[in-house]
Amino acid sequence: MTRATARGPYTSTVATTISDPLVGTLVDGRYEVVSRIARGGMATVYLAVDRRLDRNVALKVMHAHLAEGVEGAEFVSRFRREARAAARLTHPGLVAVHDQGFDGEVSYLTMEFVPGTNLRRRLRTEQTLTLGDTLALLEEVLEALAAAHRVGLVHRDVKPENVLLTEEGRVKLTDFGLARAVTEVTATATGTVLGTVAYLSPEVITSGQGDTRADVYAVGVLAYEMLLGRHPHRGSTPIQVAYQHVNADAEPPSRSVWWMPVEVDELVCALLARDPDDRPRDATAALHLVRQTRAALSPADLERRVDPPAVETGAGAADGAVAGATGTTPEVPPAETDDAATTVFAAGVVAGAARATDAALDTPPGADGAPLDAIPTAAFSTVPATTRAYDVHRDLGVPPAPTPPRRRRHPVRWTLLVVLVLALAVGGWTWWQGYGPGAYTAVPTNIVGVSQADAEAALTAVGLESAVTTAFDDDVPRGDVVSVDPGEGEKAHKDGPVDLTVSRGIEKITVPDGVVGSGEDKAVSALERAGFDVPTPTSAYSDTVPKGTVVSVTPKEGSTVPHTTHAKVVVSQGPAPVDVPQVTGSTEDVATQTLADFGLKVSATEKNDDTIPAGTVMSQSPTDGTAAHRGDTVEIVVSKGPEMVDVPDVTGESTKDARKKLQDAGFKVKVSKFAGGFFDRVRFQSPGGKSQAPKGSTVTLTVF
Incomplete structure (x- = not known):
């Protein structure tokens, strides 16, 4: 490498140049290193200028210590092999790999330089995204992953830091294949796994092995983080987080946000299934599921967004901060406390430790950032809510205040009378509010058929709470109230919720695979089990499908349609x-x-x-x-026409002998005598001897 001078706007600061000796050098005689962009557990990324093509590139240089020893040679080999594999990928959602090589002890990659930001920085700014933005980002990430999955490449390090957001708002996924090379070598690289433990699938944690479904799991963690502003599994150390991944199912988002649509719950839980067989098989299948979810949501749903989480100041704040390990809490009201000031103090210290924990989870070993510190025991020390006055005065050396003079006692009978009146009043009021007419209120009318939000607002206005369940309905639009219990106008107890049944829209079912090509009875049975009404099958002639076998089904196999759709089956009658x-x-x-x-x-x-x-x-x-x-x-x-036979050569023979020989061969004979046939010898024959002629044809002999 040679020292170069940074040109134009690509000038590095003095501090960066001093701290990183590669800044300002020329790598492989071609790439002029301008400044350092980021440093991770495996490599450092620089902004460089490709002098040959006069363009900006991202130069990724592997840490030198990873290339040491026999295992290091194997790592370098895999580093380059994965780079070549990633370079074969061409997709607008993937950061392109331009070149790979080494200069002395430096092993490097050059990649497309993407100006803009990444998803981690956006989440730090906004904390949560709308449902529409979340699903749109998931689609772009999965489209990029699908291109790699189709050629057998697995990312294995999907996280917000590797999701780049261009200035035009497009998504580009980076670091393809490199995480796979790290996890396949020695234990010295396991720190990188711990650094991104929040996004690791259970099978990778337990066995170190993972396929395309491990990437799907990581995308599920991204979805959870974009929706709620926190990870699905939390703990104060990476080991605790890993334990949660392996042993606990992720909670549906609706546990924290009451209005979260059930379709979003189903999507997130499918992506975060602990058993790989319960997840979509690859990014293509996951992309199909995301698009189905987006199509099922209304425009109003897509605009909704979870309120950005904030540090609590109630009694549960400290516990919430420690459990979250991300400095965020779900959308639940804080618990009440009798000692708010003391709790505020404790929560301040613990929440700070929780933020340090989050930084440790998101920063790989060797990267800039403080390690995870233990939470100080003193943070949980509290002062009792009340302290006896004489203890305080004794400690301060001040005599206690004089006791006020005791008042004269009322007669006992007046005391008893007051107590009796108060008891009757309290008892009457308690009965009235708890069991009498005051304990009930009328359920508002005109709430069936309106939106869930309007129905809940109407109930809240008369002091009633609601408990929501969802059900499919063929007639009531999705999100509107189907029924209410107690019914409209009926009395409902103020302490008991009113049950609202909200429509999920018309139920949809999927045409099963394997119907076409099966027997008629088997096909009809499969469709009826799937929920279809099957009219009497029709028949049609077919030159290729055996008689009694299903030729076609409408709707097509694999299509999802309303459950009221009839499945029409056509059965082969065999050839016409x-x-x-x-x-x-x-x-x-x-x-x-x-x-x-x-x-x-x-x-x-x-x-x-x-x-x-x-x-x-x-x-x-x-x-x-x-x-x-x-x-x-x-x-x-x-x-084939007449049979052809060989013509015997009878030249020089007598007429009698020649005639007999030709007739025996199957020919007719015509004799033409010259000069009376004086010598009775065949001088010429037509056709000639040793040729072929149709059996039964005539041979002409000239005799003299």
């Missing part, structure tokens, strides 16, 4: 019937085409015939007019 046409007397080509037009196959044989021209069909089986089916075979016999 046809009458065999006459092809006898036709040429072989014409006969073959004629039979093919009727859907019939042809089996042809040849036979000599003295009377029928060669290439002409002599006979067929079955004969014309016979009933058959498309696909049946018709056998035809095609004439």
Whole structure:
């Protein structure tokens, strides 16, 4: 490497240059290092200028200590192999890899430089995102992951730091394949796993192995974090977080946010399933699930957003901060306390420790940032809410205040009378409010058929609480109230909630796979089990599908439709019937085409015939007019013409001998005598000897 001077706007600060010797150098005679962008547990990323192509690039340099020893050589080999594999990926959502090489002891990659920010910084600013923004970001991340999954690459380090957000608002996923190389080498790299433990799937934690479903799990953690501003599993140390991943299911978001749609719960829980077999098989399947969820939500739902979490000041603040390990708490009201000032003090110290814990989880070892510190025991020390006055005065050396003079006692009878009146009043008021008419209020009318929010507002206005359940309904739109119990206008106890049943819209069911190609009874049974009403199947002829087998089903297999949709099944009757046409007397080509037009196959044989021209069909089986089916075979016999035989050479022989020899060979003989045939010898013959002629044809002899 040679020292270079940073040009133009790419100038580094003195502090960076001093702390990082690579800044200002020229790597591999081509890449001028301008400044350091980030440092992680495996490599450092720099902004560099490609002098050859005059463009900005991101230069990723592997830490030198990872390349030491035999295992280091294997790591470098995998580093380069993964880089080549990532370079084969071309997708607008993936950071492109331009080059890979080494300069002395420096092993490096050059990648596309993406100006902008990343998802971690956006979350630190906004804390939570709307449902629409969350699902849109998930779609872009999964589209990029799907491109890699299709060629067999697994990211293994999906986290907000690796989700880049361009200035145009697009998502680009970076660091593809490098996490896989780290986890496949020695235990010295395990610190990187702990550094991103909040996004590791249970199978990676327990076995160190993971496939595309491990990336799906990490995307589920991203979704949880974007929705609620916190991780699904929390603890004060990375080991505690890892234990939660392996042994506890993630809570549905609706446990913390009452209005969260059930479709979002189902999506997040599917992505965060502990058993890999319960998750979508890869990013493509997860992307389909995200798009289904987005389509099921209303525009109003997509605009909703969880209130950004804040540090609590109630009695539960300290516990909440420690359990969260992220400095965030769910949307629940703080508990009341009799000693608010003391609790505020304790929560301040503990919440600070919780923020340190979060920083440790998000910062890989070797990166800038403080390590996780233990929470001071003194943070939990509290002063009693009340302290006896004489103790305080004794400690301060001040005599206690004089006791005020005791008042004169009232007569006992007046005391008893007052107590009795008060008891009757309290008892009457308690009965009235708890069991009498005052304990009940009328359920408002006109809340069935309105939105859930409007119904809850109407109940709140008359002092009633609500308990919401959801159910499918064919007629009531999604999100509107289907029924209320007690009914409208009926009396409801103030202490008991009014049960609201809210519509999930019309129920949708999916056409099962394997219907086409199965038998009629099996297909109908499968569709009915899936919830479809199946009319009597219709039939159709088919040249390829066996009789009794399902040719088609409408809607198509795998499609999701309202449960009121009828599933129409078409069953094969086998090949259609046809009458065999006459092809006898036709040429072989014409006969073959004629039979093919009727859907019939042809089996042809040849036979000599003295009377029928060669290439002409002599006979067929079955004969014309016979009933058959498309696909049946018709056998035809095609004439080869007369049989050709060798002509004997009879030149020089007597007429008698020549005639006999030719007749024995199957020929007719014609004799032409010259000069009366005085010598009776065959001088010429036509056709000549040793040639071939049709059997039964005439041979002419010239005799003299």
